[in-house]
Amino acid sequence: MTATPSSLHRVRDTLTPALRAALDRLDEESRRQAAYHFGWIDAAGAPACDGGGKAVRPALALLSAQAAGARPERGLPGAVAVELVHNFSLLHDDLMDGDEQRRHRRTVWSLYGASGAILTGDALLALAQEVLLECGQPTAAAAARLLSRATRELIRGQVQDMSFENRAHVTVAECVEMAAGKTGALLSASAAIGAVLAGAPVTVVDALALYGDQVGIAFQLIDDVLGVWGDPARTGKPVHNDLRTRKKSLPVAYALNQQGTSSVELAAWLSAPDEPDETELRRAADLVEEAGGRTWAVAEATRRLELGEAALRDAALDPAAREELIALGGFIVGRDM
């Protein structure tokens, strides 16, 4: 297991007060639900410290400003904004997916109802733009534009992901495009937004954006590998979890699109309607592996990450921030890779 990068330890001290100040603008009910979602209060409303997620996107945003030669605080409105957009998408996704638990706590919709989750998500999305546009920096509009595009891509990815459930066949390109939207777009915006706020030249912004994109796709590739072969003790999910739902994840899509008997057998199995048993799940995992899905996904993740790192090395970035970005990207992707 990779050690937690220091950028993730540092980000909380800066981010949390700014995030709380932003949420103070919301109506009482949306603020309560958001505070619960972020782990600051429990279901009864008592103060808690469940920490929420790892804040990798805000950490990227602060490093992004530093990479462009500015102080990390310059990226802070961006850090708050990307965290708000990320959590908007979690609130709506949990509802759409019917997930009752997130990080071992009840999800907002399951506790406060569907309307609560819809409205609180909406409020976080609107607030993200407001925080950026009110930060008083002349570069705020460019940052807000970057974020609104990323949000559109994020939504496109989610729409595409849901459409896969109703389709017998998806191509690898479609699957990568989906991951680029659902996971890559906001990580890309996170890695670039600090530099945009700092007024960095377009070559610097583009290199950072490309890095975030590749980190996102690489993360999704490894996450999908873990979804099939991951150790339940580490993933916190049942073994073969993604196969159980017959999800067309990246390694599965790769395997499906190869020639050979494993692919044919896998396609037949995926279109079967019944609940699979453990023997079937093991067999399906073996088929994906035999068709090269696992090897490809790991190699592709490595290739993507190296592509992103190369872009960072070619750009005129602050060297210390560059190394921290590479450490953070490696941490995001490198879950027992």
Add this chain to the structure above:
Amino acid sequence: MTATPSSLHRVRDTLTPALRAALDRLDEESRRQAAYHFGWIDAAGAPACDGGGKAVRPALALLSAQAAGARPERGLPGAVAVELVHNFSLLHDDLMDGDEQRRHRRTVWSLYGASGAILTGDALLALAQEVLLECGQPTAAAAARLLSRATRELIRGQVQDMSFENRAHVTVAECVEMAAGKTGALLSASAAIGAVLAGAPVTVVDALALYGDQVGIAFQLIDDVLGVWGDPARTGKPVHNDLRTRKKSLPVAYALNQQGTSSVELAAWLSAPDEPDETELRRAADLVEEAGGRTWAVAEATRRLELGEAALRDAALDPAAREELIALGGFIVGRDM
């Protein structure tokens, strides 16, 4: 019935192509659902011309630019953006309210499912900011900021409205605050955004924003009067519709907060759990009227509208645009007032 103002006839020619161009940025599925919602295609995907709503917000936005001495086109990105935010809120509200019909057509959630309505609504909200920020005007950031604040207020109003359903008592002030958020905020932003885009001075922007606010609250007052006493042939809803659901609308809230036996009887009736019959509904409507709810609501709407019109007359606006704004505001509010 007031004649349709010419500003509403004109707005379609400018708005529709710009709105279509904006929606072209969306993924195929969100675009399809949005096109259906706007009445451009039917449920089978065939071209249609159901027109959607009246586009009063875009019309306000174009007049707003003209009022500030600019050409109406200067307000066009604002017109598109406010229409997108309005329709984002309709998509999510219809789902939360469980409404299966809007303007005699099936609602998006009832046709494409809850997830479709959530994601398409999200996409329209994100797109609104994107359209504004990419319009290339130096004033775009200020306009986007205005809109993101209005969106927060709109959501606050919706949250407040839903909270009223679970409360025995609401004050008139709370009810007005709710209407100012749910209806006033976006009309206010619509009336001001064209002037903001045109770079108008703050006194002009403020007068226009105040006008939109007051038109919004006045509209809600009259809409609530029609919800109790409106002619079903004109409102398209059953008589006493808002009483049927025991909604704490503005005239009802006023009546509840008066001294006297009518108020006491009304409060008791509102807290009764059973489905009311026609006799009970007539009695409840009489109680609201006896307690002064109807008279107050109509007088308050008139007062609000005059307040808004006075602000317009005091500001340095283009005289022709000012008269058109007053005609449009009167049309929005004046449904058999």
